[in-house]
Amino acid sequence: MGSGKPVSSQHGLTYIAVLLAVAVIGVGLAATGMVWSQARQREKEEDLLFIGDQFRQAIAFYYERTPGAIKRYPEKLDNLLEDNRYPDPQRYLRKMYPDPMTGKPEWGLVAGPGGGIMGVYSLSNATPIKTAGFDAKNRTLEGATTYYEWRFIYEPPPTKVPAALSAAPPPAPEPQSTPVPMRATPTSPVPGARPR
Secondary structure (H helix, E strand, O other), X not given: OOOOOOHHHHHHHHHHHHHHHHHHHHHHHHHHHHHHHHHHHHHHHHHHHHHHHHHHHHHHHHHHOOOOOOOOOOOOHHHHOOEOOOOXXXXXXXXXXXXXXXXXXXXXXXXXXXXXXXXXXXXXXXXXXXXXXXXXXXXXXXXXXXXXXXXXXXXXXXXXXXXXXXXXXXXXXXXXXXXXXXXXXXXXXXXXXXXX
């Protein structure tokens, strides 16, 4: 005869084993998906840092190479692709990069103090993985809670004032007081003085 166990009991154990195997595989696939998703997000963050820096450098070139004494920021991002302020157009950006976080060509624009565009930022409000350990040029990104807060801005260095103009003027001399001789009055005789 057989082992003495009912056939339905063996099928039940097999069914439970298959369910456990499927659950373990599902958990493994979910963990793999999470790791892959985070790796992809980190790649996009690196792309955003690179592209943001490309925009910052291009804006700096446009600003610093402004003809004349008054510096200007570009009025639109297309000016970075072709600056027509010169007889031979200048190009500061190779191409118009899309925002790697949204995949779209639209960027948030930071207005300059005198007009124009002094920076760009992502329009994504997703939470970044990287929140610290940025290099010096991106220190302002530390602690940001969304990519929307990652601003890539060009601010010109403060103008240096020549040493002769920056030195403080010497302090004015203090007025010299000349001693005034005191005269004795009849109501307040000076001790040891002879009466007149």
